[in-house]
Amino acid sequence: MAGSKRAENVEPSFDEFSIKPESASASVDTSAWPLLLKNYDQLNVRTGHYTPIPQGFTPLKRPIDEYKRYGIINLDKPSNPSSHEVVAWMRRILKVDKTGHSGTLDPKVTGNLIVCIDRATRLVKSQQSAGKEYVCVIRLHGALEDGHAKLSKALETLTGALFQRPPLISAVKRQLRIRTIYESKLIEYDQERNLGVFWVSCQAGTYIRTLCVHLGLLLGVGGHMQELRRVRSGALGEGDNMVTMHDVLDAQWLYDTTGDETYLRRVIAPLESLLVNYKRIIVKDSAVNAICYGAKMMIPGLLRFSNDIEVGDEVVLVTTKGEAIALAYAQMTTAQMATCDHGVVAKIKRVVMERDTYPRRWGLGPVALQKKNMIANGTLDKYGRPNEQTPKEWKDGYQPVVTVTPSKAAAAAAVEAPEAAKGASASPDDVAAGKVEKEKKKKEKKAKSSDESAARKSKTDGGDAEVKAKKEKKDKKAKRAAEESGDGEAPKKKKKKHAE
Structure with missing residues (x-):
């Protein structure tokens, strides 16, 4: 009796209530999840780390206006x-x-x-x-x-x-x-x-x-x-x-008169139901709006992806809530998506989602923020290019990604620079001879252009004469035809309208 009482008073150990670490997480059954999230657990995982953003809606739970x-x-x-x-x-x-x-x-x-x-x-x-x-x-x-x-x-x-x-x-x-x-x-x-x-x-x-x-x-x-x-x-x-x-008409009438949207939700289906047979790429919330503005899908924005994707395959880009963002052409295979640490995953074919449904998340890095501040302070011009006030450290350390193509004037200056250097080391006689040659070339070019314009003018005059001759011939033919038919009336000429 005493032994049983002692057994009842024994407190349970801490191990009985602690969650022990496991090598694999418990699998979630996603076979009943709707539309583009169906069998989500069977997709290949690139990373599970992302920051959820509250904007956006699950396709079946959108507000009725958005749903329509x-x-x-x-x-x-x-x-x-x-x-x-x-x-x-x-x-x-x-x-x-x-x-x-x-x-x-x-x-x-x-x-x-x-x-x-x-x-x-x-x-x-x-x-x-x-x-x-x-x-x-x-x-x-x-x-x-x-x-x-x-x-x-x-x-x-x-x-x-x-x-x-x-x-x-x-x-x-x-x-x-x-x-x-x-x-x-x-x-x-x-x-x-x-x-x-x-x-x-x-x-x-x-x-x-x-x-x-x-x-x-x-x-x-x-x-x-x-x-x-x-x-x-x-x-x-x-x-x-x-x-x-009639079903659609009745559902809309019921919503307009009583505010009951259940029938309208029954007759209208989300557009995602057309895309369930496509291969899927799940995108981080922070990359969604950039894609809506036409950006390519890059590796850092990738969460999960389907099996058997080949380069050039048409895929659908999906948010973590199951919304279709866009149709795209894959630029990597499934194996490359799993192993590469940078690069373009897919190029956009057709954007479906409205812009700014999700907030903008680009331009928030340390360099981009510094550049914005410098533009505001005037140490960079309004396009982000260096000016007189730009610090030397920025000019030396920062190289823009966009390569600027040199203008014609800059190219001409680059060509003339070595010639100027040659001219500095040349004798006065050589310089004079060079000037004479330059003048000669200039005259030849002028004569050539005048010959071309004269030839063009003569060609135009010849063309006008030919057109005039054809017109006269046509008028004569019409006159002869009128005489033969017995009308005796010459064809009336159209009066030209003169601008006053």
Whole structure:
């Protein structure tokens, strides 16, 4: 009994509550993180050290006005209106300045049309060139024995690079072009009505109407496109939060009348949802605004990066909050990013983020601050160049990075300097002879220029005479034609207007 009481009174040791050091930190499951931060823990780590900046927003938590400006809509385009009309209506409904779309659909075609709003319109070009998927109904002009097998084989034959000329009803110039069919599959064939339904994955700019005509020719019976629907455009398909125009109209009306933004957030998606398939480079917060102003992405601003990046690959630059900053071309491979201690990581292709969303963090180093003070004090001129008041230590120690190209006057002075030195050591007779030679050269140059101007003048006069002769010949011809026709009237000459 006494032993058990003694055991109860024993205080726990300090080791039981202390956090012991570990060789590896516990892994965080980032597979459920949204958009561009998904699987963040699987990215290669360059460094974990950076100073977070409170500006900026997580894409899904942006204020509603910002959310709209950086938003896209996966719209189910109705039949009959053109893509341009639909996009104009969306701009009016949402009360925004700019809208764009991911690739034109013909008026009768329905399906996936990605509408980009304001800042997201900067991604329109990349989405227009992305691959597309369609479901098409083809009508054959004659009956086929074992039609399912034959049409399936014809679709398989028309796979790969094909020559296509745009249809007659197309709005573009009808030039022969090459387009690639990646994959196609026959879904259904109706033997009685000679109708087939097939799915096709193809390059942007492929004409499915032309493909149907080619299928008809290949089968020997002729054919045309009956109906078409786009089921995927780039990163977004039918199953990725597709909405109708009425959904958007209702969501905007609800926000305007009651202030409820939940429906508007449901129909609009952040632009980052278009970039989830790109390779990623995570950037320090302090480097974000410099990139927004067009600076190249350098090694010191790098935090994490994807695997298998090659030089020239298109990558997306991302903040630590998951916002897309810009699309860029990689200038280093993954291995070089991990090992190099300086250099350019990526060159900017298209900046997406608005400037000054994050604060400026450049020009805050010791030399840059000293230079600013010297400009303010007048010891450097307003462009940061040395003047009479500049201290000798600055002139000797500081070398500007930008190399100034010498002007023509400076170059001429540099050439004349050795000649002047020669002249100083030469005799008076040599100097006099040099002067005479210089005068002679001057006269020759003057004579040559006068000859050239005279030749140019004579050429111009000759040209005028030729034009005059042609005009007279034309007038005579017109007069003769008038006489032969029996009018007897000479062609009226146009009166020249004289400036008063």
